[in-house]
Amino acid sequence: MTQLSRRHAIAGIGALTAASTLKPRRAKAAEPVTVWWTQGFYQAENQAVIDAMAGWEKVSGTKVNLTIMNGPDLISKVIAAMQVGDVPDLIHAVTGDRFLVPRAAWDDKLIDLSDVIETQKDEFHQTALANSRFYNAALKQYSYYAVPIKCATLMEQTWRPMIEEAGFSDADIPKTQDAYFDFFQVVQDKLRSKGKRIYGLGYSMATKEADSGNLFHSFLVAYGGAGIVLPNGKLNIEDPAVRKAAVTALERLTTPYKKGYVPPGAINWGDVDNNNAFFARQIVMTPNATISIAVAQMEKPDQYYKQIITQGVPDGNDGKPVPSLVGVSPCLIPKGAKNVDGAKALLKAFIQPNNLNTYLKETRARFLPVTMSIIKNDPYWQDPSDPHRPIAVQAGLIKPTMPWWMTYNPAYSAVLSEQIWSQAEANITQKNMTPEQATEEASGRIKAIFERFQIA
């Protein structure tokens, strides 16, 4: 909860001065805007928003009360604040597209932001836009209840020295789903035979936070389960193809764990623990929601340029690319906000491509832009000398992408919060269920959740 510090204000004036063309009416300038923002994984991320808000204060004359809180805490506090009705004016919640906005929109607790979206509608990436549209049960319609700020898709990070120690090179890493994940089991065997206590696969299987869900759903899509929820909001889990994909995904995720290729502690990992295990060099590879692992090591060129490999999710077993599930970090304005106009003005300025680009670059590009012009106009994003960023751009923006299913029906947000699929994984690893039984149990619970969210 880092407060806006004046010390850094000077450095950040640049961030939003370009917005001066969009000054709001001065009449309302006196009213402050209260902003809650998700804490970064490293200092530059926090500094970027502090600078951006300081820049906006200068430009608009509006005071910004910025509070920065860590991810899960912020969402808890927003939920509590909405329950009471004592809310901030503007919220930026990483993972909010999964755990916050869908059900808040359903409950009619958010301000419709279509007018803000409209100012940049042609600029936004289609998937980012799709991921900001949610159903409001009170009005019985879909609308934009979030404004996309940045996005990301699942990336795989690997220690090159470990691959090499096992006698392989980059080129040996397979490109297709099953071969890819089998490869690291071979790497582990080779490293273990040299007496190293290292695990080949470092993925979370925990029943908390977002990482485990990200990986399960990327598996689900890779095995042909992308149609689990239809665009009309109806659950399609009885479709044999979807069910088979779910069973295969669970089976392929849990078998390596049972065989000892995933750290036993992974069933308890929070979103940060795989990063920690990776830095501690206890795992060869780890899937991560962003390229934060590499970016956090930017000041160590040896690691950033030589040791860490970044890749998108592997292709399907048929060799065709699997669409990337793109998550969007949204901004939202809760109903009951005292300064909606001030928040909207800030948001409109913030999402202008120049400003957004300045902000994202200052965060060291852990997240991707949501507007394509940024990618086209600024060579920074596709800089071929950078071993991570262009790969993330390719995976998240250029190759085929798809939105998460919450945008069709908020029930899927509850499926994610309640960690239904991670519990299914635990049922297999801890309670010895078969993948079929675990899928059966999970689909029963998912059906019950969808019962509560009927889209008219």
Added chain:
Amino acid sequence: MAVSLTIDNSALAPIAGRLVKRGGLAGADRVWALAFVTPYVGIFFAFVLYPVCYGLWLGSDPASYRQLLADPVYPSAIVNTLLYLLIAVNLKLFLALLLSGLFMRKGWRMKTLLLIFILPWAVPGIPTFISIHWMLNSQWGLINNAIWELFQTDGPPWLDNSTLALSSVIYAHIWKWLPFWTIIFLAGRMAIPRELYEAAEMDGASSFGRFIHITFPLLASLYLVCTLLSTIWALGDFNSVRFVSGGGPALSTHVLATLGIRNAFELGNPALGMATVLSALPLLIPLVMLLMRQLKKGEVQL
């Protein structure tokens, strides 16, 4: 702690009875009395009665309870809560009772030991629970590192197996609160007149006999009150579960307090969260009633 044990207060009873019977207060005294209790009455209404009523109202939707019963995590949280209360509270208090006897011994060694022993209570809980969480990490925690160095083998997966994880939480709770209750019992023991023991010793009673025939009967009702109070407090204990096991693995070590917070703030359903914790009322109400009755008897002075 300021603790005493009334062995025999019958001598005071008539005086107390007379005072109570006289009852009521006159004039200025009455005003003073009102002024003196106002702060507490104010707090009680503003911060006890109002939130409790609000909570009851929030948790009064039958739909929440239906959803709760459909959640497979809920039954396991109830079982965990009961295990936690039965094992952690009783083991802790029993150990505290025994240890308080140890600390009755004289000499600088015992005084020093007590100073070290008190540390877990004096050190803030959150960092120590985080420390226990790391210490028990099966890959790089202190305990398994030590096991590796001593025996060249991997230690148990402390937090990755539900039984071990629940045991770890219970361990953390006992570690944190054992000193507090030991001091309570120590004070209780100090209130027992020496003459009783001396007389018993002259009659040739063994130290075990003295414990059974003097210490335990005299501390029995204090022990009961402590059990009740500790059970009530442990039921609301959020930190040790939250920071040691985090409810994991696979949501298998949640207790009602942490499940309530999860349902309210992680699942985004405050009414469900309130329903979760309110479902402990059938257990809590008898405990509090029992505590009230026990204290009203006036035999125990804690």
Added chain:
Amino acid sequence: MSVASRARLDRRLVDASVAMVSVVLIIWTIVPLYNMVRVALQEKEDVFSNSVFPTTVTWHSFETAFRESYWLLANFWGQMGTSFYIGVSVAFLTLAIGTLTSFTISRMKIRRGWMLTNAALLTYMIPMSFLAIPFYSIMGKYGLTDNPLSVIAVEVTFATPYAIFIFKQYGASIPQELDEAARIDGASPPQIFFRIYLPLMAPALVAIGTYALLLSWNEYLYAFLLLSSDGNITVPVGLGKFLNSDEAPWNYLMAAAIIYALPPMAIYYAFRRKMNSGLTMGGVKG
């Protein structure tokens, strides 16, 4: 074997078992604390090393915490100030409200005083953490959002019942005749309260003051829920921010935690004689 040598052997056996139990107790107590120190004394990179003892000992993390030279510790001393403010206020208010109430119930013998006692116990009907959700709401209604007063209010609410309970019991040892004599001399209730009741209650005050301070120093859930801005959060909430970062700066986290642990330890050790005398007094009154 003579009786004397038998007794000597017994004593030796007892001494040996006492020594053994003491060693076990010390290990039991120290291990988690040692782990904190071990992590704090290492460099960031070595935190995950498979060692029992720090590979290289460095005070770097303590220095960092002292100078606030790490981004997550940027306002460490400010948070420390808030923790102090809340802790001292909670201790003071708990003592003030607790003594006033118990004085009125047990010394002034107000009618229906038992109702107050029972009301105090009713506070425990729903444990502290169970009321997090309603408290968040009502603090909004009282206009205390993101205000340390809200945390103070909650903690005082939950510390006072125990305080009243202890004061009532402890106060029973102070002879009523003292009050009556003072009254005959024309003392008003406040005079009796300040001149007779409070001084005689000193050991209990110390004990409960420490209890309330530690309760507040330990509190996480309410401080987390009710406070947001950096100027208002307490150290435990600030430390919570460490658990969501890519850099795993756990040596800094533990160094900060150890610094945070020092004041209550100092307070406990400073007052322990007073506390011990409180304990012995409890013994004497029988």
